[in-house]
Amino acid sequence: MAKVKDKKNIVDESKQQDLSREVEKTVESNEAVTSQASDSSADTAKTDSSVDEKKKKRKRLFAGRRINVPLIIYILLLIISVVIVSNYGGAFSYVLFFAVLLYLPVSYGCIIVSYLTLMIYQDLDTRLLYKNKTEKYKLIMENVGFLPTGGIRFFHDESTAFKDEFVNTTFRLMPTSKKEIETEILCKYAGNYEAGVLRVELRDVFGIFKFRYNVKSVLRVSVLPTVTSVAYEEISKILSTGFYQKSVFQLDKLEDFPGNDTRKYAPGDPLNSVHWKNYARSGKLLVRLPERTDSDMVSLVLLPYGKDEKEQKMIKRDYFLEILVSVAWYFAEQKKPLLIYYYNSGVKTFLVDGPESFQTLYIEELGRLYSELTPKMQESLMEEASGRSVTILLKEEDGSLCLM
DSSP states (O other), X not given: OHHHHHHHHHHHHHHHHHHHHHHHXXXXXXXXXXXXXXXXXXXXXXXXXXXXXXXXXXXXXXXXXXXXHHHHHHHXXXXXXXXXXXXXXXXXXXXXXXXXXXXXXXXXXXXHHHHHXXXXXXXXXXXXXXXXXXXXXXXXXXXXXXXXXXXXXXXXXXXXXESSOGGGSOEEEOTTEEEEEEEEEEEOSOEEEXXXXXXXXXXXXXXOOEEEXXXXXXXXXXXEOOOOSTTHHHHHHHHTSHHHHTSXXXXXXXXXXXXXXXXXXXXXXXGGGBOHHHHHHHOOOEEEEEOOOGGGSEEEEEEOOOOSOHHHHHHHHHHHHHHHHHHHHXXXXXXXXXXXEEESSSEEEEEEOSHHHHHHIIIIIGXXXXXXXXXXXXXXXXXXXXXXXXXXXXXXXXXXXXEO
């Protein structure tokens, strides 16, 4: 009996070994299949990417090379009229031939006259706009000539949008007539740039000629960014580093040494900072601002970047200004000083230490803070700000905040 049991155990062990071998084989085969599938998927991904690249190249090659159907029809008509004149002759064939032949120079001459006699005016209630907020806009087109002007179309950039998309409409003006369009304009990006209608296109009757030119009366606007808390988390991390904790000035530190500068009293100001002598003399409540040394202030160095294409540059500038305003409001809200370094015909500074100075920065000074920098300008800017206890760099190139 013991021998039989031993034989059974041996058989069972051999069976288990065979099963384990089979399982290993299946696992290996599955791994091989998955690796082949991954390789095939990688190959397909490569082929898809190569196909996409080819499509993009084709689009680049044929961008702006649309087939001019009216021109093809005109050439066919010209060929037919030449064939009719050469084979049949007669008054009708000659009239047809000269009508087709003279159409191009006559149409071109009419477009030149329209260019000289078409006047375009555009106006806004204010040139200081807010991002993504609509403002009233007026466009006036006037034909001061003696010939009708047709095929008038308008074009604008991606930075601008209109409530009524009249840019998709083709207009026609009779001699000495004008047309007014009143709508609302919306600017999508913050910064200083040209908004509204930027280009005008004139066409002949059949659309063979298209003459496009820039508008002379361009609207130069300053678009203010939205005040958000987008930089709060990042600036808090920078200010909570060990380097900042060792500095003399801290955001949570009360200052007990009032200086000579004053401002209007605001609810929440400590009573020991009120200028009581001035109150007894004039009856006005003023608050004495604390004395600060330059080393006590946090400084922010602005590093604009202007080497991108127009649309990409506007997107980066929009984010750059949003970060700048967010950082400035972070300090102004707590009534703590932030010294901003920027370059504009030399190294300049602006102090933000409360809501009033922030309002001045936001409304009046913001458009002057981002002049394009050369390497020498950037070097002098960094040298000027290097003596501060905490210096933060704001880079437009990648929209980052970092310690100097």
